[in-house]
Amino acid sequence: SEDLTCVWWDKTVSSWKPDGCQTDVTSKPVKCLCNHLTSFSLQIAQKNSVVGDTPSQASTFPGKYVTYAGIGIGIGGFIFAAVVVTVIILIIMKRRGKKIEFHEIDLVESSSHSIPTNQIHLASEHLSSRCKMAKYQLVDVVLTKKEADGQSDLLLQRIRHVNIAQYLGCWINTIGEAYHVTSYVPGDHLSQWIKLGGYTDDMARQTVLQLANVMAHLVQQGVRDIDLTAEKIIMQPDERGSYSVKLWDFRSVSNLPPLYTAPEKKSGGVVTEASLVWAFGILALQIAERRLYLRESTYIRYTDGDESTITSIESFIAVSLQKSPKSRASFMELCQRGKEWSIRPKHVSSDFDDDFDEERQYNTKMA
Incomplete structure (x- = not known):
């Protein structure tokens, strides 16, 4: 039958050894009676080991054995690896979530900015039948009446370039007419x-x-x-x-x-x-x-x-x-x-x- 044998790790030869170890198999649980408690492990071996075994009697170490310490290390390593993998997955998911959030912010920023009616002050000057001069936050702006297709409005919102007039937002007057507001370009x-x-x-x-x-x-x-x-x-x-x-x-x-x-x-x-x-x-x-x-x-x-x-x-x-x-x-x-x-x-x-x-x-x- 298989018995428990106390072993210890010999660093000089990099292997487990039972030399000098004694166990009390009659106790519950089995106790190790050796004094090198920091470097031993219990082994399952096909050998009777009782209190009083001498080093010479325990010198034949079995070939088939499983160390409890090895099992513990294996389980601990598996848990550690699982934790690391979980953390990596969470970090990747969090980063992907941030990217999606940034895209949503971009979409919101590209939508039409609504300017409150009372923040636009009309000037007497009309640039054309569709365009009017006005003041917005004390700055000269141009109001251009929106057309049915809204193409010009959408492009001004989406396109940013130093050679394109800056789009500021959409303004609706008191009678419901919609205008897109751009910075005034003198010239x-x-x-x-x-x-x-x-x-x-x-x-x-x-x-x-x-x-x-x-x-x-x-x-x-x-x-x-x-x-x-x-x-x-x-x-x-x-x-x-x-x-x-x-x-x-x-x-x-x-x-x-x-x-x-x-x-x-x-x-x-x-x-x-x-x-x-x-x-x-x-x-x-x-x-x-x-x-x-x-x-x-x-x-x-x-x-x-x-x-x-x-x-x-x-x-x-x-x-x-x-x-x-x-x-x-x-x-x-x-x-x-x-x-x-x-x-x-x-x-x-x-x-x-x-x-x-x-x-x-x-x-x-x-x-």
Whole structure:
């Protein structure tokens, strides 16, 4: 039969030994009578062990045994491992919970902020039939009446960019009319700025580059269905005499001038980045020439000149006003061209005279 044998751990040989251990098997529970209590364990062995066994009698240690200490260590290790795994799982779940919470906060922040009726103070000045001047927290703001589709309002809420007017919230007046509130941008519309023509060639290049940057950002955000015209852009001056482009209106234009409509869009179809690049090219052309084309103008000549002989802004126009949409540059490629302006020689025309169209292969046909 199997009996309990007291053993102790010999560090010198790294094994359990019964040498010198004695047990009282008659007691309940079984007692160890040795004096090295800090390094012993009870073993199950096929050997009779009684009080009085000598070291020589207990020297034959059995091959089949189970240590109680080993069982205890195994159970303790399992419990410790289980606790560690549980803690790791809880930490991962907590982190995932935080990420979900952050996404929900972002969604809440992107929802329309409602401005109390009594916090908006109307001014006597009306910018247009839809736009009014007002004061909000002692700061000039613009109220734009919301349209049925709400596209402009939604885009202003979602898109943040230095070249886009800052959206402040939604305001409903006392008779229930809804307006979206944006920061007031002092300056002239791009159309008026072009008409005045009081800007340098460098200002023209910077304006075109800013337009390319903001359009690249919009396209990256998935915005396609917008109509880009000179009336939707405000030129904001600063104290240094420079200008910042501010895009403030994302409404669709019901009677978009033919000039801004890409050739592939003449018969309808969806708005693509290539068709937006075309409209951008028309704006760049008018900025370069310092004149606005008539709404009925139709652009019929497509540039194919040698880029080594044209100015940097003209190269923008050249790759934007290609008849084939596949031949037009993307907005990101246009931005890259803008970066190269500062590292390559610029062939800048000093002025734009009446022969500009013929010399640069630009031409319009007046309807």
